[in-house]
Amino acid sequence: MREVEFLVQGSAPSPYRVTFIKHNNKLNASCTCPAGENGQYCKHRLAILAGDTNAIISKNKDQVATARDWLPGTDLESALIELAKTEHEYDIAKERLTIAKKKIAQAMRK
Numbered sequence: 025m026r027e028v029e030f031l032v033q034g035s036a037p038s039p040y041r042v043t044f045i046k047h048n049n050k051l052n053a054s055c056t057c058p059a060g061e062n063g064q065y066c067k068h069r070l071a072i073l074a075g076d077t078n079a080i081i082s083k084n085k086d087q088v089a090t091a092r093d094w095l096p097g098t099d100l101e102s103a104l105i106e107l108a109k110t111e112h113e114y115d116i117a118k119e120r121l122t123i124a125k126k127k128i129a130q131a132m133r134k
Contacts (some may be wrong), residue, residue, distance in 0.1 A: 028091050031082035032068045039081055042068050046094040053100065073104070 025047045031039040034057050042060075045052045053069040060066040068079065073092060077085040095101045 026094070028084070028087045029082075030072060030080050030084065030087070032072075032079045033081045034068060034079065040068055042072060044069075044072075044091040044094065049097055049099075051094050051098040051100045070104075073100075 025045060027043065027045045029041060029043045032042050032055075034040050036057075040055055040057045040060070042055045043053070045054075053066075053073070054060060055066045055068045057066055057068055060069065071079065072088055073095060075088060075092060077088050080088070095104075
């Protein structure tokens, strides 16, 4: 089991702790922010996995690469791929909805 922890400055005065634990093909990620502590989607964990070090205030920003290297082949990677695919489909649906609404507006003016 391997572990890396970061201090991240979020919206609260005190920084949050973001921890990644790699065990075999499983990558666990936790965060002490309100969303993370409630088991919800947490932008701090995802930012680090995306390589964003801007909010990290601990002196180990270089370990972001380590956490990212642990991602391939994990169930978390599969979930992130599914999220990206779904977000893309959502964007397409939103565009189609906008076009449909414009067509309705045009049809109502005739």
